[in-house]
Amino acid sequence: MDKTPIVRVERVEQGYHGVPVLRGVDLTVSAGETLAIIGPSGSGKSTLLRVIAHLVTISAGRVVVDNLEISNPKVDLRRLHQTVGMVFQSYNLFPHMTALRNITLGLTEVLGRPRAEAEEIARKFLRKVRLEGKENAHPDELSGGQQQRVAIARSLALNPKIMLLDEVTAALDPETVKEVLVTIRELAEEGMTLLIVTHEMGFAREVADRVVFMDGGVVIEQGRPEKMFKAAEHARTRAFLEKVL
Amino acid sequence: MQPKLSDFLLYLPTLLVGARLTILLSLATFCLAVVIALLVALGRLSRFRLLRAVLTVYVEFIRGTPGLVQIYYIFYVLPVWGLTLDAAMAGVIGLGLNYGAYLSEVFRSGIRSVPLTQREAATTIGLSYFQTLRFVILPQAFRNVLPPTVNYFLSLFKDTSLLSVITLQELTFSGMLLISTTFNSFVILTEIALIYFVMCYPIALLSTYLEYRLHRRSRRPGWRVMWLRMIPGLTRA
Numbered sequence: 310m311d312k313t314p315i316v317r318v319e320r321v322e323q324g325y326h327g328v329p330v331l332r333g334v335d336l337t338v339s340a341g342e343t344l345a346i347i348g349p350s351g352s353g354k355s356t357l358l359r360v361i362a363h364l365v366t367i368s369a370g371r372v373v374v375d376n377l378e379i380s381n382p383k384v385d386l387r388r389l390h391q392t393v394g395m396v397f398q399s400y401n402l403f404p405h406m407t408a409l410r411n412i413t414l415g416l417t418e419v420l421g422r423p424r425a426e427a428e429e430i431a432r433k434f435l436r437k438v439r440l441e442g443k444e445n446a447h448p449d450e451l452s453g454g455q456q457q458r459v460a461i462a463r464s465l466a467l468n469p470k471i472m473l474l475d476e477v478t479a480a481l482d483p484e485t486v487k488e489v490l491v492t493i494r495e496l497a498e499e500g501m502t503l504l505i506v507t508h509e510m511g512f513a514r515e516v517a518d519r520v521v522f523m524d525g526g527v528v529i530e531q532g533r534p535e536k537m538f539k540a541a542e543h544a545r546t547r548a549f550l551e552k553v554l
Numbered sequence: 555m556q557p558k559l560s561d562f563l564l565y566l567p568t569l570l571v572g573a574r575l576t577i578l579l580s581l582a583t584f585c586l587a588v589v590i591a592l593l594v595a596l597g598r599l600s601r602f603r604l605l606r607a608v609l610t611v612y613v614e615f616i617r618g619t620p621g622l623v624q625i626y627y628i629f630y631v632l633p634v635w636g637l638t639l640d641a642a643m644a645g646v647i648g649l650g651l652n653y654g655a656y657l658s659e660v661f662r663s664g665i666r667s668v669p670l671t672q673r674e675a676a677t678t679i680g681l682s683y684f685q686t687l688r689f690v691i692l693p694q695a696f697r698n699v700l701p702p703t704v705n706y707f708l709s710l711f712k713d714t715s716l717l718s719v720i721t722l723q724e725l726t727f728s729g730m731l732l733i734s735t736t737f738n739s740f741v742i743l744t745e746i747a748l749i750y751f752v753m754c755y756p757i758a759l760l761s762t763y764l765e766y767r768l769h770r771r772s773r774r775p776g777w778r779v780m781w782l783r784m785i786p787g788l789t790r791a
Contacts, residue, residue, distance in 0.1 A: 362677075362678055364674050364677060387680055387682075390679065390680035391680055394679075397671065397674070399671060401671045401672060401674065401675035402675070403672065403675070403676075403689075403690055404694070405694055405697075414679065414681075414689060415680055415681070418681060418685050418689065419679060419680035419681060419685075460675075464678070467679060467680065
């Protein structure tokens with residue numbers, strides 16, 4: 310595996326309305342690595358992803374993503390958003406567009422691809438997430454699992470180097486969780502850099518190269534999944550895992 | 555005096571000339587109002603505090619004073635300061651500023667009704683502020699604001715009669731002039747009301763049609779469906 314760090318998070322602090330959420334997070338991710346970020350609600354996992362996607366601004370620290378210093382106000386946001394793809398818990402598809410248009414929008418408007426070429430690419434990614442034939446369906450005509458796979462395809466079509474997955478299965482029913490997990494596992498195997506915030510401990514253990522445990526706005530402990538799940542060093546990690554496993 | 559159908563036909567040409575002006579004034583005013591409303595709504599949702607303050611003052615001032623006074627003001631008071639507008643121009647600007655303020659509130663809530671998560675999704679695929687508005691926010695807001703916007707258009711359509719006070723001979727004023735010479739108020743007022751209704755009702759129907767299309771997403775609802783919907787109360791709105 311390539312060991313160049315593609316994401317560097319250094320002493321990052323962030324808060325909403327004066328309430329601190331991140332209290333000095335340090336994290337380094339290598340290209341091609343699959344990271345599972347776990348921890349109790351309110352521990353700052355999702356906020357960390359949102360910081361990397363530049364959806365929220367930080368109050369202190371430094372974040373470098375693929376050599377882009379995103380804490381710098383003059384950062385090339387267009388390049389950042391092409392580098393980082395994000396998938397949300399609630400899918401956030403555009404409800405007034407077909408599945409196909411959801412995917413082609415970024416291709417035609419951000420990357421400037423011609424419509425026909427964009428549709429070609431979109432079809433390819435719909436096949437990849439096993440949704441051929443659903444091109445013209447609107448989001449409300451798709452199941453949650455299907456919507457989430459369209460959302461993954463929408464993100465992938467823009468050819469990001471890093472994918473951030475924020476509890477992407479949390480809103481799905483158990484049967485459809487699996488179809489989304491299959492798609493994610495394939496991505497991991499293809500060498501995509503993945504940062505996955507998840508409550509699916511079994512899945513984290515299976516696909517992650519490294520598990521990061523967060524609590525109270527800091528990274529408490531990280532390591533290989535077999536070590537984290539069997540012999541975590543910190544009492545807080547063990548207490549959390551005992552509750553959820 | 556017994557009203558006669560021949561009287562009705564006698565007044566019609568004059569009233570239709572007035573109706574034509576009513577239509578022109580309404581369309582011009584509505585276009586201006588929509589542009590103002592969109593800009594004000596976006597401005598009030600922006601992060602520029604001074605802009606928000608100025609626009610809020612505009613909206614509250616317009617909503618807090620009578621439209622009639624605003625129209626008088628533009629036509630009769632602005633010339634004192636050297637700004638003379640012809641009646642049609644003054645009327646369109648006056649009523650446009652008035653409706654722009656009301657509509658901006660409709661648009662503002664329409665835009666805010668689109669979840670923030672939609673904006674985030676647009677941001678993460680790299681869309682700029684204006685692209686996000688154009689492709690993601692406004693199309694969704696449009697559905698939400700269509701019924702109240704048509705409502706305001708219908709209201710505006712009839713409020714153009716306020717412009718009679720600055721000499722514009724639109725439908726109502728044309729009728730009043732006819733009454734002052736013929737004293738046949740029963741026929742003429744009935745006729746005015748009918749002409750307004752004949753012009754307004756199709757707009758209400760068009761709105762129903764568009765709303766139906768936007769929500770059912772069917773390319774075009776069959777005419778049978780639309781005919782049924784024209785009968786008030788038959789189908790659920």
